[in-house]
Amino acid sequence: MSFEWPWQYNFPPFFTLQPNVDTRQKQLAAWCSLALSYCRHHKLYTLDVLEAQESPVFNNKKIERKLSMEAIQVVFEELRKKGNLEWLDKNKSRCLVMWRRPEEWGKLIYQWISKNGMVNSVFTLYELINGDDTEGEEFHGLEEWMLLRSLQALQTEGKAEVFSMDDGKGVKFF
Amino acid sequence: MGNLLGRNTQPSRVTEQDKAVLQLKQQRDKLKQYQKKITFQLEKERCLTKLLLKDGRKEKALLLLKKRRYQDQLLDKTENQISNLERMIQDIEFMQIEMTVIEGLKVGNDCLKSMHKIMSIEDVERILDETQESIEYQRQIDEMLAGALTQEDEDAVLAELHAITQGEDIAFPEVPTEPIPEVPEAARAQPERRGAKNKPDREMLAA
Known part of the structure; x- marks a missing residue:
């Protein structure tokens, strides 16, 4: 299943930030949804801004247009405001992308847990994202920070408890 | 961090057994990772052996095969260890279930006892007698009517x-x-x- 690009992607002006406020807002919204769906399709959880600039999302080789560094920053800032992105460093060079909120991930995981009667069991984080049992589940291959966030979301709901042992973390579902 | 947060609001629901299970599972994960590594190496060396044989370097290939054999054995051993660990985990989990069963039985027993206290044999007899009398009385009324x-x-x-x-x-x-x-x-x-x-x-x- 290949990624479906929105029509704007082949529209050259899309790659230049528009001066008109209204147009610009629509443009940013389109960029945000494009970036998020691209990450979702390729299961990306962390982005490097420099790398992102070269990736097909912001760089359409067919029409030879790419989004400038400043514009990317603006798009990312917009995503951050919406709660889908978090900077990893002060220089804003690396960021975490959350195309699905931690609560939703938590819900997915908990659904799987309760479907398989594994409530009240202990799991290692490794087991949840890399184990054979979760093969084929959406959260298989999730990055650990994301998993931890979603588990913490579950913890505030009282459905899970994260604890550590030696060097690794584990979680118990309730 | 999450753990600390949990403790502030309510006592942690993670028991010592849970911690033990986690530790066992961590060991198992490590073994699984080790297994993956060895499987990967085996695959790589198999390709290498073929290449060596093609080049006609038979002794080197033989040496590699010996190494492979050894690694195969290691893989088997790891497999055993993993199943050992998993059995242990299952034992612990089953014991926990048994404990809850016993807990449940205890609660049921206590409940029965307290109910028996409320319901003494004399009371039952008296109530039954009274009921019988009432039935008799009712029958008489029926007849009259x-x-x-x-x-x-x-x-x-x-x-x-x-x-x-x-x-x-x-x-x-x-x-x-x-x-x-x-x-x-x-x-x-x-x-x-x-x-x-x-x-x-x-x-x-x-x-």
Whole structure:
């Protein structure tokens, strides 16, 4: 299943930030949804801004247009405001992308847990994202920070408890 | 961090057993990772051996095969260890389940005991007696309200019913006796004996 690009992607002006406020807002919204769906399709959880600039999302080789560094920053800032992105460093060079909120991930995981009667069991984080049992589940291959966030979301709901042992973390579902 | 947060609001629901299970699972994960590594190496070396054989470097290939063999054994051993760990994990989990079962039985037992305290045998007897009395009383009221029928009436009704059902059987053999003019002595005595019973029959026939 290949990624479906929105029509704007082949529209050259899309790659230049528009001066008109209204147009610009629509443009940013389109960029945000494009970036998020691209990450979702390729299961990306962390982005490097420099790398992102070269990736097909912001760089359409067919029409030879790419989004400038400043514009990317603006798009990312917009995503951050919406709660889908978090900077990893002060220089804003690396960021975490959350195309699905931690609560939703938590819900997915908990659904799987309760479907398989594994409530009240202990799991290692490794087991949840890399184990054979979760093969084929959406959260298989999730990055650990994301998993931890979603588990913490579950913890505030009282459905899970994260604890550590030696060097690794584990979680118990309730 | 999450753990600390959890402890602030309510006591942690993670027990010592859970921690033990986690530790075991961590070991298992490590073994699984090790297994993956070895499998990967095996695959790589297999390709390498083929290449060496193609180049005609047989001794080197043989050496690699020996190494492979050893790694194969390692893989088997790891597999065993993993299943050992998993068995242990399952044992612990099952013990936890057993504990909850016992806990449940205990609660049930206590509940039964406390209920028995409320319900003494004397009370039950008294209540049963009272109920019986009430039933009797109710029956008397019913009789009075239903009016007419006393015990004697009931008996009579029953007798009649009995006679009717009997009468149906006897009715057949009686028919051929009538046209015969001379009735033997013994036969005449019989209807006399059964007179009481046959009377209702005749009434029926007449009707």
